[in-house]
Amino acid sequence: MAKIQFPCSPSVDDTYTFGGITWKYNGSGWARYSVSGSTGATGSTGATGSTGATGATGPVGDYVESFNGVTGAVTTNAMTLHIAGLSADTGATFGGNIVLQNTDADDYIRIEHDATDANIVTGAGDISLQPSSGVVGVSGDIDVSGGATFGGTVTAIGLLKTEALWIGSATDAPDNYIFPIAGGATGDVLMVDDNGDLEFIPFRTTATFIVDSDIPLATGIRYKGLYAVPMDKMDVTNIELRSHDVSPAGSGDSLSVALKTIRGTGNLEAASPAIEGTVETAAIPLGGEYHIAVSEGSIGTGVFESYEVGADNKATYLVVDVVSNAGNHTNFTMLVTMEARP
DSSP states (O other): OOOOOOOSSOOTTOEEEETTEEEEEOSSSEEEEOOOOOOOOOOOOOOOOOOOOOOOOOOOOSOOOEETTEESOOOOSOOOOOOSOOOOSSOOOOSSOOOOOOOOTTOOOOOOOSSSOOOOOOSSSOOOOSSTTOOOOOSSOOOOSSOOOOSSOOOOSSOOOOSOOEESOSSOGGGOEEOOSSOOOTTEEEEEOTTSOEEEEEOEEEEEEEEEOSSOOOTTOBOSOOEEOSSSSEEEEEEEEEOSSOOOSSSSEEEEEEEEEEOOGGGGGSSSOOOOEEEEEEEEETTTOOEEEEETTSTTOSTTBOSEEBGGGTBOEEEEEEEEOTTOOOEEEEEEEEEEOO
16 A cells, blocks of 8 residues: 655655645645635625724815715705705705605704895795694794785784785785885874775864854853763864954953863763863953964863863863853854874
8 A cells, every 4th residue: 555755855845745635845844735726606794793983083174065976066856865954155956845854843944144144035936834834933024025925814923013014805906905104193093095005194083062142151151062072082182262253352361261071971960060170271362353273282281171081081071161251252163173192
């Protein structure tokens, strides 16, 4: 039977083969030596290893000017981004919709600015909330240079300020009312003018007392004229007193008539209703006069006098008393102008 017989005096890296097995001389002895065969098929993938430690945060670089390796405009039919924030210093253009799909009520789109204005600008399209129960919360001002259309209710918790407001039909102009730009004065009311717009005008009314007799008017007598003040809060702003009898020559008062008030309906039941107060006393002077006028600012300035009338001012009715009649007048007309003053 053949036996393994290694060569004598071998050199380093010499090989010897016997029985299909090869040995290689390494300088001190013979070591079994195998020649690599061809690479076999790739085995199955092993289990994923544990996640390594997070590396250190790198330095902040410039803004990204590409997305997924694409620079310039990125066009896609549908793309979902899961991001913590989106910032566009120079502008971002979306050809379709921006949709918040999360049902979390705290999700929102917020537009901020530093020192300059931040705007939401639309062309021919609209800004809409879906569903319709959504809420637009504005902590500052809303500036609408063009128009704003509201299909539901506009609720202002604080002050709703407008320079001009159009109310009515969007298709039928005669049904529209445009509020005036300029504000009205205290007590003014809104009325529709000839153009269908609204304008502020003072609410004025007059009370006229006419007393006529064949004999000189007696003093200290409350004449039968009675006028109900139409609103609860009004001011007397003008009094005109005129007599058809000219006043004789002289100095002093020719005819003096006081405008007084009665508090309420219950006071009218008395034979001589109690007087609540005096508004003003007007007097035609002697010396060929027919008329005297007392204007706002001079009315109700005396002691125990007041220009405020109406139920809230305890002055529901107006009456007149003749205070003096040195000119022997047989008649007079007193015209009282009042304005609503809350």
